[in-house]
Amino acid sequence: MSNNNEMKPLVNITKSGTYNLKMIRPKDEKVWERFKYDKNSNAFARILFIDKDGNCLTKFFSSTNAKSIAITVGKFSNNFIQVDADKFKGIKVEDLFQIFEPAFGKTCKVEVEVKDAKPFNGKPQFEYVFKSIEPISAPKSSSIDF
Secondary structure: OOOOOOOOOEEEEOOOEEEEEEEOOOOOHHHHHHEOOOOOOOOOEEEEEEEOOEEEEEEEEOOOHHHHHHHHHHHHOOOOOOHHHHHOHHHHHHHHHHHHHHHHOOEEEEEEEEEEEEEEEOEEEEEEEEEEEEEEOOOHHHHHOO
């Protein structure tokens, strides 16, 4: 007998298209594996997004691209932030996590462009570009394409 609460196996999104993606909060013990500093001391995050069918992607966000973070978090959380790109570059990982916090658990309709990336350990990898993000409960006119 199958439990209805069982998660479907996760499968990487490999085709461009529109998906209803939920931004997933990392488990407490994994937060600082997902929010770190790169070799140039810039904060970054690897965020997991999943749809109800188990399609998923992991997207990289760097503090060097404040606009991308502000738009993504704003669309998912409906909590738009003002960012000073120069000050944002020196942000601490703890502060970056706090910026993402209101968006975790929220779902948006996302147009995703999938590009092949360099394989890792013989497995295909993908780069994901969010072409548009539309909050599920908001009217279409509030969508911003970037």
